[in-house]
Amino acid sequence: MKFTVNKKEITDAVLNIQRAVSTKTSIPVLEGILIKTGELSVEMSAYDLELGIKTVIAATGIQEGTTVLSAKLFSEIVRKSPAEIITVEVDEKHMATIVSGHSNFSIIGFLPEEFPELPKLEDSTIFNLPSKMLKSMIRQTSFAIAESDAKPIHQGGLFNIQDGRLDMVAVDGYRLAKRSELIDFKDELSFVIPGKTLREVNSLLKDEDDLIEIAAGKRHVLFKIGNYTVTSSLLEGDFLNYKATIPTETGIEVIVNTRKVIESVERVSLLITDRLKSPLRCTFEDDSIKLLCTTAMGRASDQIEASIQGENIEIGFNSRYLLDALKNTECDEIKIQLNTALSPMKIVPKEGDSFLFLVLPVKLKSN
Incomplete structure (x- = not known):
């Protein structure tokens, strides 16, 4: 040779x-x-x-x-x-x-x-997605893939196609990320790809409109990306019924500049470390978001303007989970929807429904 x-x-x-x-x-x-x-x-x-x-x-x-x-x-x-x-x-x-x-x-x-043979897919279902779209969908959801093996099925991302709409969903018990796109595929299809595979696929994808062929079988999935072929086992089990977990009613609606809210959360979170953990206290009132954090190191507060419709509310969050969601919105303004201090925060685009993030709140102690 x-x-x-x-x-x-x-x-x-x-x-x-x-x-x-x-x-x-x-x-x-x-x-x-x-x-x-x-x-x-x-x-x-x-x-x-x-x-x-x-x-x-x-x-x-x-x-x-x-x-x-x-x-x-x-x-x-x-x-x-x-x-x-x-x-x-x-x-x-x-x-x-x-x-x-x-x-x-x-x-x-x-x-x-x-050397073992790579799996051959038989009776697979094939559909195509633009490289740029698939890369965006993976990027906006992979942060919420579970790292714990408490429920192995959640260590992957769900691809669910129904009525010509593809939902990619990730969930880890503390937050949920969903990215949606209309695609040219009329059948119903659902499978879960391991997070490791999605990370490697994402590293090979380019921000271009080239079509990526995806073949899904009963136990394996195959991606054709340029001159690369990626073959992966699928995860087995019952994925969370994500549609049932998404709140359908909204009591409070907030429109805010994405960059400003990210910077504010980052500032106030400077007092939080792996050793000094504390919830981020968020108060929505009088067309402003007030942020407060108290740890053994000290106290930090900040305030930013926002358009708020609904009653005043105070709610607590894990700052890292909140930041992960905010940083993956990839748009200038977002819509935050709330109900009660114990209900999940829903983050969606100001216009449209291309993504949806849920972040579970943390119960706050009285001041």
Whole structure:
């Protein structure tokens, strides 16, 4: 087996697929990258038995063959190669020689027969989304994906398609994030993708209008992103009935400048640390939002203007959860909807319904 490639192309490819390499495994071959040569290209794959990433890059001087090389070592070698051209040659004993300029490495590979096959999707349902849209949907919801394994199904993002509308939803028990778009797909479909997969897909997506093909099967999902293919297991279980958790009535409605409220929350939260935790006390009254925080370190308060309709209310929040939601609104003005001091805060755009964030309140002690 032999091939010659451009340094930048192979470095970028290896760095991207390396994210699917298993780091903690009793199967050594999973710590490697499967490399196959074709007529005019080289195909490289990594697979940790849950997430697989495959890509193809152009090559010359090809002698066909297959091998598996240590992902960590191969990545460092190509990244630090001195010349713009890299030649890889592998003998029948899977000893790989990597040459770039005056640099020459010989490393031992794994048997390719031991590398597991990536899952093949059968009876899958296929739909397409613009890259920019999918990237935005992942970005605006992934912050609310659960990190705890108390309910494993919530460690992923829900894709729910109904009546030509795609909802992407994440929930962790303290907040909920929903991003919605109308799409050209009339069937009903629902599946949950692990948070790790969504992060890796997001890193490959570009802010462009290129269509991304998504194929959803019973147990796996596949994304085709340019010259990359991402295959992932789906999470199993009953996802939260998110539609039932969203308040349908609103007693208090607030319109506020997003940047101003973020900056105010950040200022008042300076007294809060991992060791000194305290709820952020928010009072909505007289067309203003008053923020107050008290910890063992001191006391901080601030006030910003807002347009408020409804009765006055005082409500407490975890400042980090509130900031996560505010920072992912990605619009100049937002609408905040409230009911009681113990009901979730609903954050939506001033116009439209492209996103919806719920943040659960924290019970406040009397002053």
